Amino acid sequence: MNKTNAMRQLDKAGIQYEPIEYEVDENDLSGMHIAEQTGLDPNLMFKTLVARGEKNGPVVFCIPVNAELDLKKCAKAAGDKRVELIAVKELLGLTGYIRGGCSPIGMKKKFPTFIDETAILFDKITVSAGVRGCQLMLDREGLVEFLSAVLTDLTI
Numbered sequence: 001m002n003k004t005n006a007m008r009q010l011d012k013a014g015i016q017y018e019p020i021e022y023e024v025d026e027n028d029l030s031g032m033h034i035a036e037q038t039g040l041d042p043n044l045m046f047k048t049l050v051a052r053g054e055k056n057g058p059v060v061f062c063i064p065v066n067a068e069l070d071l072k073k074c075a076k077a078a079g080d081k082r083v084e085l086i087a088v089k090e091l092l093g094l095t096g097y098i099r100g101g102c103s104p105i106g107m108k109k110k111f112p113t114f115i116d117e118t119a120i121l122f123d124k125i126t127v128s129a130g131v132r133g134c135q136l137m138l139d140r141e142g143l144v145e146f147l148s149a150v151l152t153d154l155t156i
Contacts, residue, residue, distance in 0.1 A: 004130040005096070006105035010138070013146055017138040024132045029100035031065020034135065042066040044122045045135065046115065048102045050095060053080030058094060060104050060113040062127060067116065067155040077114050077152045103130040104147055113149040120151060 003011070010017050022037045035042040046062040049069055053059055059078045063069055075083045088099050095107040104113050104127055119125050119140050126135040127143070144151060 004103070004106070004134070006103040006128075006130040006136065009106045010136070010146070015138060015142045015146055017136045019129060020126065020135045020137055021133055022135070024100070029132070035065060038135070040126065040135075043118065044124065045126045046119065048097075048104045048128060049085060050091060050102065050111075051078075051083040051085050053078050053083045056080045056112070058086070058109075058111045059083060060107070060111045061116075061154055062104050062113070062119075062149075063116040063154050064118060067118075069154060070156045073152075073154050074114070077150065077154065078112060097128075097130055098132070101128055101130060101132040103128040103136075104149070105136075105143075106130055110148075113147045114154060115144060115147075115149045115151050116154040117151045118155075119144075 020038055022034050031045050031047045035045055042065045045065045047065045049061045051059050061074055071083055092098055124137050125140050126137045129136045
């Protein structure tokens, strides 16, 4: 597999990761499908969702693939009155990533990033490598530090 931008940034920062490849099903881009394919616990697999706040602009949320985002909790975490998920058609231009391959690592700009507090239950978690077909397993603490992320309650 070719190195993704996310992998190159982790390499440059000296953060170790393990790429986990899987078969892409264009009809099912869900994290649960990936968990079934890879045999990974869906609780340690984090999907990346991008929202826009009323006042503060774009913000990134990482939550377990089997969880649902609570927009009220997200707005509070981001210090905004309201946040709404961005439209899929905006994702590539804003982040450099496509749906099903959006990583919190290596976006076009550094946005405020929040990771669901359940990540503390695991030493290692996965996030997208920045392409469909690959997840990155890496140290949770290293990821949080690298992204300057905040761990908080984000799910319903």
